[in-house]
Amino acid sequence: MLQSKNDNLKYSCREKKDHEVVSLESAKEVETKSIASLEERNQNLRQKLHDLKMHYSKFIELARKNDIQLQERNIQTVDNF
Numbered sequence: 001m002l003q004s005k006n007d008n009l010k011y012s013c014r015e016k017k018d019h020e021v022v023s024l025e026s027a028k029e030v031e032t033k034s035i036a037s038l039e040e041r042n043q044n045l046r047q048k049l050h051d052l053k054m055h056y057s058k059f060i061e062l063a064r065k066n067d068i069q070l071q072e073r074n075i076q077t078v079d080n081f
Contacts, residue, residue, distance in 0.1 A: 063070050
């Protein structure tokens with residue numbers, strides 16, 4: 001009878017552990033997809049920021065060529081990176 005209780009306890013613990021492993025693997029998969037999505041979004045934002053800085057640099061260059069005075073801005077141009 002003691003052997004039967006021990007077997008039942010072992011089985012119950014094994015089932016609980018297996019369930020937890022499956023649950024954690026599922027959560028890991030969701031988090032991995034979320035991270036990939038965030039990395040892609042960050043890359044898109046970096047590209048957009050780069051494009052805006054390039055556009056801003058062209059305005060600065062045009063202003064200098066045409067002797068147009070601009071106020072100082074706290075914006076780094078692409079050259080400063």
